[in-house]
Amino acid sequence: MSDLGFQPHDEPPATEAPRRTGMGVFVRWEVLLLVLLGGTIAYGTNASPYFLQSTNLFYISLNVGEVAIMALPLTLIVVTGEIDLSVASMLGLSGVFMAELFNHGWPIWPAMIMAVVLGALLGAVNGFLVTRMGLPSLAVTIGTLTLYRGIAQGILPTDTIGGFPTGLASIGVVPIPHTHIPYSIAFFLALAVVFGIVLHATPLGRAIFAIGAGREAAFFAGIRVKRIKFWLFVLSGTLSGFAGVLWTLRFASARYDAGVGMELLVVTIVLLGGISIFGGRGTIAGVIVAVAILGTLQTALTADLIPAQDQNIVVGALLIASVIIPNSGELYRRARARLRSAEARRHAAAAAQGEGQ
C-alpha cells in the first residue's frame, strides 16, 4: 500500500492475521472468473447465434489484442504495489511517433522499432520518477498520462497519418495463415507464457511478489527493489509502444487520440484477474481469463446493440466490483471482530457489576 499512498485507513491485508485460506482464495477466485467467462459467452450466444463462430472469435481477440499485451507488464507492476496509468497514452504517442517518422520518409521497419524504443524511454521516465525520485506512481503516471497524450496531440493535432505499406498494415487485420488467431493475440499468448513462467517459477518472480508483500522486508532480504521496479516500468513502456505499433497497423492510421481512456480496460483486466491492488498477490492465469472475459463481454454487448458509452458503465462497475469483492472477506472478518469485542466488553461490564454487588 505504501506506494499507492492513497488510502487513508488501511493496513495492507498481507500484514493482517495469517491467511490460512491463502491458496484456496486464489483457486476460488479463478473458478469464479471461469464461471463469469461462461456467463459472458452464454450472454453472447444469446445475443447473436454467430457469437461462437470462428470469424467472430477472431474479431473478439483482435479487439482485445493491444489491451491484453499492455495488461501483462501492468500485472507485474501492480503485484509490486505500484500502478501505471499512462499505458494508453504511451500507446498513442508511440503510434503517432511511428507514423511521423514514416511520414518523414523513414522505412516502415525502423519506424516501428523506433516507436517501441520511444515506448521504452517513456516507461523509463516513469520508472525514474517513481524509483529514483521516490514519487508515488499514481501521481507520476497521472501526470505522464496527461503529458504523453498532450505531446501526441501537439505533434499531430487534427490530422491522421496513414498510407502504410499494405502488406504490413494487413497484419493488423488478418489472422496468422491457416488459423483464426490474430497476430496481436498470438504475441499476447507467447508473452503470457513468458510472464507466467517468470512470475511464478523464477527468483525474479518471487522477488516481485516479495516487494509487493512488504517492500522493506524485500529490501532487507537483498532484493534490488528500485532496480526491479524501474525495469518493470520500462517493460510497461516498451510493450505499450509495441501495442501502439500494432494499433496503428490495425487501423492503418495514426491519430493522437488512439486508445484514449484505455487505461480503464487495462486496469480492469488486471484487477479482475485477481491481482490485489495492495500488491503481493495474483496470478497470470487469472489475468488471461480476465482478458477473455472482457473481450467476450465487449463483443457480446456490441452484438446486443449496446452503445460503447454504456459499455463503459459495465466496465467501470466491473472494475469497482473486482476490488470490492476480494476485500469483502476482510470486511466481514473486521465486522465480526468488532462485534465480538463489543460483546466481550458487555460481558466484562456485567461481570464487574456482579462483583461489585
Next chain:
Amino acid sequence: MTAVAEERKGVQPHVSSRALAEMMFRFRELGIVLALVLVVGATTIDNHLFLSATNVQQVLSAASIIALLAIGETIVIITRNVDLSIGSVLGISAYATGELYVHHPHVPLALVFLLALGIGVGCGIVNGLIVTVARVPSLVVTLGTLYIIRGIDGAWAGGNQVNASMLPDSFNKIGYGTIAGVPYLGIIAIVAVAIATYAMRTFRTARDFYAIGSDPDAARVAGIPVGWRVFLAFVLSGAIAGVAGAVWLSYYGSVDAIAGDGYEFQVIAAVVVGGVAIFGGSGSVLGAALGALLLNTINSALVVVNVSSFWSQALAGGLLVGAIAFDRLIAVRVAPALRTRRRARV
C-alpha cells in the same frame, strides 16, 4: 505535517521549525504569483492585447471553473485520497441543468443550483461510501466512477445538445455578466476560495483532514473518525463539482455528453502546481486556486505567442510532473534543515 500535529495539541515547542515550514507554504504561493507576473509581463510585451479587458475576463472566467473544482480536489488530496470523477460529475450536472431548462424554462435559479448540488452530492456519496465502507483505494473507485458517470451521462444525452438559446438569459448572464469589469464567475470563485480558506484554517473538522493526510493511523489513534471525514471530503468534492457543472453551463452556453471530459487532469495539475502535497497532509485551497489561474494564464499566453493550443494538455501534464518532482526535491532539502533546527533547540 508537524505543524498540524502541534496545532492540535495547542503547544508550540518548535517555533522556528514551524516558522520555516510556514515560510515554505507562503513561498509557494508567492512563487506562483511571481510566475503569473512573469508570464503576463512577457506575453504583454509580445502582444499588448494580452492584458485587454476581454482577454483578462476570459482567462479569469475559465480559471474560475477550474479553481472551483480545485477546492474540492484539494480537500480530497489533503486526506491522502484522489477524486478522478470530478470531470464526469461536472458533465452530468451540466447536462442535467440544461435538460431541466429545456423541460421547465421558467424554473427558478435557486432550484437549478439545488439540482446541480444534489447531483454532485449524490455522486460524492457514492464515491465516499465505496472508498470508506469497502475500504478500497480511491484511485480505483473514482477511476471506475469516472467512466460509470460519464457512461450514464452519455446514455442519457446521446447525441443531444442543449444550446444557449434554450437557456434563459438570467442563467446565461452568470456566465458572461460582470461587476465593475470583474466577471461574476471570478467573484464566485474568489468568494468560494475565501470561504474555503477560512474554513480549512479554522474548523476542527477541516484540521482533521490535514491530520488524516499526515498520518492516518495517528489520526485514528487520536480519536478522529477517519472514515467519516474521508466520506465528507468526497461529498464536498462531489458537491462542488455538481455546482461547478451549472456554472460551467452558464459560461459555455451549450452542453453535450462530453462536457468536462478530462477536467480531472487539469484540476489535479492545478492543485499540485498550487503546492498541495500529493502525499496528503499539506497544502492550501488558495494555492490550488492560484495554480488554476496560472495554468489558464499560460494556456492563454500560448495562444497569444502563436503556440498551438493543442499543446495545452502537454503543458498541464508537464507542469504536474514538474511540480511533484520539485516538491520532492524541496522536501528532501528541507527535511534535514528542520531536523537540525529542532535538535538545536532541544
